[in-house]
Amino acid sequence: xxxxxxxxxxxxxxxxxxxxxxxxxxxxxxxxxxxxxxxxxxxxxxxxxxxxxxxxxxxxxxxxxxxxxxxxxxxxxxxxxxxxxxxxxxxxxxxxxxxxxxxxxxxxxxxxxxxxxxxxxxxxxxxxx
Numbered sequence: 001x002x003x004x005x006x007x008x009x010x011x012x013x014x015x016x017x018x019x020x021x022x023x024x025x026x027x028x029x030x031x032x033x034x035x036x037x038x039x040x041x042x043x044x045x046x047x048x049x050x051x052x053x054x055x056x057x058x059x060x061x062x063x064x065x066x067x068x069x070x071x072x073x074x075x076x077x078x079x080x081x082x083x084x085x086x087x088x089x090x091x092x093x094x095x096x097x098x099x100x101x102x103x104x105x106x107x108x109x110x111x112x113x114x115x116x117x118x119x120x121x122x123x124x125x126x127x128x129x
Contacts, residue, residue: 029073030101034058035066040102042076043095046088 015023030036037056041047049067053060067087070076075094078085089095 026073026075026097029069029075030098032066034062035070036098036101038063038066039070039075039089039094039098042087042089043098046079046086048084048086052087 030039034056037058038052041052041055047055049060049064052067053063056063058066067076067078071078071087075090076087077090078087080086
């Protein structure tokens with residue numbers, strides 16, 4: 001069987017079903033341009049819904065709904081100060097995940113060979129975006 005070929009490798013490791021489902025859920029939540037913009041902004045520092053809405057070019061109510069979903073997924077966290085909530089990226093894993101996704105998109109868009117991937121840590125930022 002073909003599976004035997006893989007499992008006979010000493011370093012072979014297959015993730016468990018729950019881990020795969022949680023990863024897929026994270027990717028599903030990231031499959032939205034507004035959420036990617038919001039997360040990228042939060043990687044630059046803590047922010048309010050109003051500021052994030054302006055940066056993402058979206059309505060504050062929509063950004064608030066996106067943040068609620070991202071918070072439930074453990075991708076962002078909130079800190080209450082009086083009547084305001086300030087959001088930030090949950091941890092450095094979020095930075096790595098998003099940077100890699102944007103870097104991948106950047107290389108597809110600009111047709112850069114993958115061997116250059118190790119030479120750069122973050123995607124380029126086109127002017128005007």
